[in-house]
Amino acid sequence: MLKNIAIAMLSLAFILAGPATTNDKGNTMPGKKEKKEKVKDEYQTKPGKKEKPLYRNVAKDLLSSPKKLTKLEKNALEGFLGKRNMSSAAKRASIKHLESAMKKHPCFLKSNKKNKNMSRWPKADEKALWFTIDCRKQDDKDTN
Numbered sequence: 463m464l465k466n467i468a469i470a471m472l473s474l475a476f477i478l479a480g481p482a483t484t485n486d487k488g489n490t491m492p493g494k495k496e497k498k499e500k501v502k503d504e505y506q507t508k509p510g511k512k513e514k515p516l517y518r519n520v521a522k523d524l525l526s527s528p529k530k531l532t533k534l535e536k537n538a539l540e541g542f543l544g545k546r547n548m549s550s551a552a553k554r555a556s557i558k559h560l561e562s563a564m565k566k567h568p569c570f571l572k573s574n575k576k577n578k579n580m581s582r583w584p585k586a587d588e589k590a591l592w593f594t595i596d597c598r599k600q601d602d603k604d605t606n
Contacts, residue, residue, distance in 0.1 A: 514589035514590055514591060514594060515589065515590050515593075515594065515595045516586070516587060516588070516589055516590070517542070517564075517584050517585075517586055517587075517588055517589075517590055518542075518543065518586040518587065520564055520567055520590065520595065521539050521542050521543050521563075521564075521586075522543065523567060524539055524563055524564070524566065524567055525539050525540070525543070527567075527568065529566055529567075529568065531563055531566065532559070534556065534559040535559045535560070535562055535563035535566070536563075537556065537559070538556040538557075538559040538560040538563060539560065539563050541553065541556065542560055542583075542584075542586065543586070544586075553583040554583070557580050557581075557582070557583060558578075558580075560580065560583075561578075561579055561580040564590070564593065565593075567595060568597075569595045569596055569597040570593055570595065571593060571594045571595070571596050572592070572593050573591070573592055573593050573594055574592050576592065579592040579593075580592075
């Protein structure tokens with residue numbers, strides 16, 4: 463009986479104490495140091511290696527760029543970024559407009575020869591496998 467009361471009191475003490483508090487740096491252990499995150503370029507990691515871009519980054523670039531987009535392409539991009547509510551039927555109907563908007567990015571380089579590359583509505587954090595973004599080639603064209 464005394465053992466059960468002691469267990470109940472200890473568990474109550476742990477519940478009332480709550481989770482471990484963190485210091486201002488966000489770590490809980492006093493001797494551990496927080497790892498610094500490396501700042502990466504949005505599209506390129508190394509000069510020779512191309513990394514596939516995230517759909518979200520490309521969509522943000524397109525909405526903020528002065529490039530002319532049709533109304534349907536702009537609506538598809540806004541729906542993709544969550545700025546506009548879209549039903550699943552509207553998403554299926556605007557897949558082709560989202561793809562054509564992605565193709566209008568100034569640094570767009572196609573990776574395959576298919577005409578229709580998006581068969582479903584992508585998630586924002588997915589990497590685009592059918593194209594790359596290489597602004598270095600765009601800069602080379604501007605300098606010549």
